[in-house]
Amino acid sequence: MKPELRYGDYLQAIGAGRRELSFNAIAPPVGRDAQGRPIPPPPPGPIGLQPDEIAALLRPYVSGRFMEQVKAVVPLALYLALFQILILRQLIADSWVVTGGLFAVIVGLMFFMEGLKLGLMPFGELIGHTLPRKSPLPLVLFITLLLGIGVTFAEPAIGALKTAGQNIAPEQAPYLWALLNQWTLALVLVIGASVGLAAVLGTLRFLHGWSLKPLIYASLVPVLGLTLYASADPELATVLGLAWDAGAVTTGPVTVPLVLALGIGIAAAAGRADSGLSGFGIVTLASLFPIIGVLLLTLYVAGTVTPAEIIAAAATTGAEKETLTWYERSPGLEVVMGIRAILPLVLFLLLILKLVLKENLPRPREMMLGIGLTVVGMCIFNLGLTYGLSKLGGSAGSLVPAAFMEIPGADGSPLYRYAVGVTIALVFAWVLGFGATIAEPALNALGVTAEQLTNGFFKKRTLILAVSAGVACGIALGVTKLVLDLPLVWLVVPPYLLAALLTAVSSEAFVNVAWDSAGVTTGPITVPLVLAMGLGLGNATQAVEGFGILCLASIGPIISVLLTGLWARVQAGRQERAARDQPAIHREQEVQAVL
Amino acid sequence: MKDAKITYLTDVALITCVVTVGRGDAVIKAARSMGAAGALVYHARGIGPRERLGLLGIAIEAEKDVVSILVATDYQDVVFEAVYRAAGLDVPGAGMVYITPVERMATYVPREVLARVPDRGDAQ
Numbered sequence: 173m174k175p176e177l178r179y180g181d182y183l184q185a186i187g188a189g190r191r192e193l194s195f196n197a198i199a200p201p202v203g204r205d206a207q208g209r210p211i212p213p214p215p216p217g218p219i220g221l222q223p224d225e226i227a228a229l230l231r232p233y234v235s236g237r238f239m240e241q242v243k244a245v246v247p248l249a250l251y252l253a254l255f256q257i258l259i260l261r262q263l264i265a266d267s268w269v270v271t272g273g274l275f276a277v278i279v280g281l282m283f284f285m286e287g288l289k290l291g292l293m294p295f296g297e298l299i300g301h302t303l304p305r306k307s308p309l310p311l312v313l314f315i316t317l318l319l320g321i322g323v324t325f326a327e328p329a330i331g332a333l334k335t336a337g338q339n340i341a342p343e344q345a346p347y348l349w350a351l352l353n354q355w356t357l358a359l360v361l362v363i364g365a366s367v368g369l370a371a372v373l374g375t376l377r378f379l380h381g382w383s384l385k386p387l388i389y390a391s392l393v394p395v396l397g398l399t400l401y402a403s404a405d406p407e408l409a410t411v412l413g414l415a416w417d418a419g420a421v422t423t424g425p426v427t428v429p430l431v432l433a434l435g436i437g438i439a440a441a442a443g444r445a446d447s448g449l450s451g452f453g454i455v456t457l458a459s460l461f462p463i464i465g466v467l468l469l470t471l472y473v474a475g476t477v478t479p480a481e482i483i484a485a486a487a488t489t490g491a492e493k494e495t496l497t498w499y500e501r502s503p504g505l506e507v508v509m510g511i512r513a514i515l516p517l518v519l520f521l522l523l524i525l526k527l528v529l530k531e532n533l534p535r536p537r538e539m540m541l542g543i544g545l546t547v548v549g550m551c552i553f554n555l556g557l558t559y560g561l562s563k564l565g566g567s568a569g570s571l572v573p574a575a576f577m578e579i580p581g582a583d584g585s586p587l588y589r590y591a592v593g594v595t596i597a598l599v600f601a602w603v604l605g606f607g608a609t610i611a612e613p614a615l616n617a618l619g620v621t622a623e624q625l626t627n628g629f630f631k632k633r634t635l636i637l638a639v640s641a642g643v644a645c646g647i648a649l650g651v652t653k654l655v656l657d658l659p660l661v662w663l664v665v666p667p668y669l670l671a672a673l674l675t676a677v678s679s680e681a682f683v684n685v686a687w688d689s690a691g692v693t694t695g696p697i698t699v700p701l702v703l704a705m706g707l708g709l710g711n712a713t714q715a716v717e718g719f720g721i722l723c724l725a726s727i728g729p730i731i732s733v734l735l736t737g738l739w740a741r742v743q744a745g746r747q748e749r750a751a752r753d754q755p756a757i758h759r760e761q762e763v764q765a766v767l
Numbered sequence: 768m769k770d771a772k773i774t775y776l777t778d779v780a781l782i783t784c785v786v787t788v789g790r791g792d793a794v795i796k797a798a799r800s801m802g803a804a805g806a807l808v809y810h811a812r813g814i815g816p817r818e819r820l821g822l823l824g825i826a827i828e829a830e831k832d833v834v835s836i837l838v839a840t841d842y843q844d845v846v847f848e849a850v851y852r853a854a855g856l857d858v859p860g861a862g863m864v865y866i867t868p869v870e871r872m873a874t875y876v877p878r879e880v881l882a883r884v885p886d887r888g889d890a891q
Contacts, residue, residue, distance in 0.1 A: 191772050191773075191774055191775065192774075192775045192776075192777050192871070193774050193775065193776055193777070193876075193881075193884065194776070194777050194778040194839075195776045195777065195778045195779045195838075195839035195840065195872075196778045196839045196840060196841045197884045198776075198839075198876065198880050198881075198883070198884055199802065199838075199839035199841060199842060200802070201841070202802075202841050202842060202845060210801070210844075210845040210848075212800055212801055212802070213801070213802040219877055220877065220879065221877075222878060225878075
């Protein structure tokens with residue numbers, strides 16, 4: 173008889189690559205007292221790790237988050253750089269600085285996002301859950317308003333808006349210059365207050381289950397009215413681009429989740445848990461209200477100072493520029509700005525927690541680390557913004573016109589015939605918008621919601637494509653505006669009227685998704701890149717200001733999603749009719765013609 | 768110096784405790800105070816007493832927390848008792864706790880702990 177041996181026994185016998193250890197040998201011995209009862213052993217202490225073990229632990233943690241940001245930044249940067257080199261035949265100035273800056277953007281965003289997840293978000297959720305249970309509604313709404321101001325300060329893209337103001341010539345656009353240089357604090361406060369007001373209204377909306385449609389109409393009337401009024405005055409018209417872009421900027425990665433966390437907490441406490449739509453609406457209002465706020469502020473500024481005074485003031489401040497202290501110059505300024513953006517928000521949240529809720533932080537060390545990471549990330553991101561994204565966007569923007577007109581810095585410009593060059597510039601802008609949007613992670617989440625709302629009829633992919641195409645068309649339209657120097661009013665008012673019309677005939681669910689998709693698309697990478705590109709383009713083509721691209725990029729998806737929603741509904745209706753054996757071929761052709 | 772050998776831990780017991788949803792944390796706290804290094808919690812739906820108690824069954828929540836704790840066999844009775852008391856399992860429908868012998872287990876063992884024990888049970 174052949175001797176039999178289990179493979180497992182064989183492996184055990186030769187002890188291949190293993191050793192055995194009794195768990196009891198490494199656990200502390202069990203103590204018993206006189207009565208034979210067990211004495212609790214000392215609690216297992218913290219695990220001390222060797223450096224290489226720490227590295228093994230942190231590597232997957234860091235690399236996953238790092239790659240996430242690399243995926244968002246690198247394709248866009250590569251596209252910009254390749255376009256510049258291959259189509260425009262220009263080398264990128266200071267390519268090492270730009271590369272370093274982009275790296276800083278990636279690292280900064282990584283820190284910032286992780287810090288947000290660890291520190292600020294749990295903070296917001298905690299307050300959102302406990303505040304409505306402990307305080308009366310008016311106080312809750314007041315705190316929501318204050319929080320809106322706080323998060324606006326913390327929004328990274330707001331910094332981009334501020335830096336954009338330095339290139340404005342005060343003689344051409346005095347009020348715009350004044351707003352971005354002398355009234356910066358007031359400007360951010362007004363934008364913040366508008367976001368806060370939007371958060372309050374949005375919260376009330378899902379407390380009482382109001383429809384979004386009347387709210388949209390009610391806010392569109394003053395928005396469009398003020399825009400038309402301002403466009404009538406040539407001095408005020410220059411501010412329109414800024415005002416409309418401010419709306420797009422506010423709905424970034426800090427504002428949206430924090431305000432939503434608070435709003436959903438309030439709704440849950442009031443017994444109106446997620447209806448699927450409860451989170452929507454705030455983003456929409458938060459992108460419309462700042463337009464009203466900024467325009468009203470402009471009217472106030474216009475009422476107090478004259479353009480001549482501003483130009484005089486600009487001349488004197490220009491002379492003072494030589495004597496800047498360290499915290500007003502480049503590397504220091506970004507760090508100070510980063511700290512100033514986050515700390516007030518954190519202090520405000522802490523005060524609410526301690527004074528109003530009288531509670532302690534649930535995991536103080538983790539949250540403090542998160543807040544620290546947020547601040548560090550914001551500072552690094554700001555540095556990267558200055559040296560990387562803004563520079564790259566600006567240089568691309570100032571060189572794109574070389575395709576169709578003479579640019580002093582570019583050799584051999586114009587490179588192509590006018591019509592060809594303009595087409596190249598528009599295609600460039602379109603692809604940039606499409607690529608930047610399709611990679612946006614927030615859009616994916618919105619797509620999932622849309623699919624659920626329509627019982628799978630409106631596919632996630634359809635929404636992502638619709639929004640990306642909308643943004644792309646918007647950005648291309650914005651570039652057209654800068655190239656041909658069209659007045660913004662005529663580009664903004666008709667699309668919004670069209671959007672209002674489409675809103676009236678669309679279903680409530682789609683109105684929510686469509687209007688929110690506008691806010692979702694303007695992330696922390698798209699905004700500075702597009703802003704810088706617009707300003708560079710504006711400078712190169714001698715336009716007065718380079719704003720306005722972002723707001724066109726947010727009206728684009730509203731219209732495209734509403735149209736796609738209508739189409740989906742028509743399709744659904746057609747299928748129903750087809751089931752009743754009544755094909756409507758003409759209807760189908762009509763719909764396709766519209767699209 | 769990286770050790771290529773896997774360290775197999777023997778004399779391990781798996782203590783599984785099924786309690787009403789939300790009470791898992793109390794169980795974990797009791798187990799940890801008696802020397803357990805960690806715990807896993809699953810959410811589950813329990814069927815049994817709830818159906819067999821008739822109308823009284825409404826008092827028993829169907830949603831359960833299942834807590835798994837791995838301990839050294841020397842500790843199994845201590846932790847078992849602590850978990851039993853913390854979960855209040857002497858009440859009908861409160862849940863149950865059981866011990867499963869574990870043949871072997873392998874995980875990260877801190878180096879200083881490994882260095883502390885004599886290298887016995889090595890290749891024979």
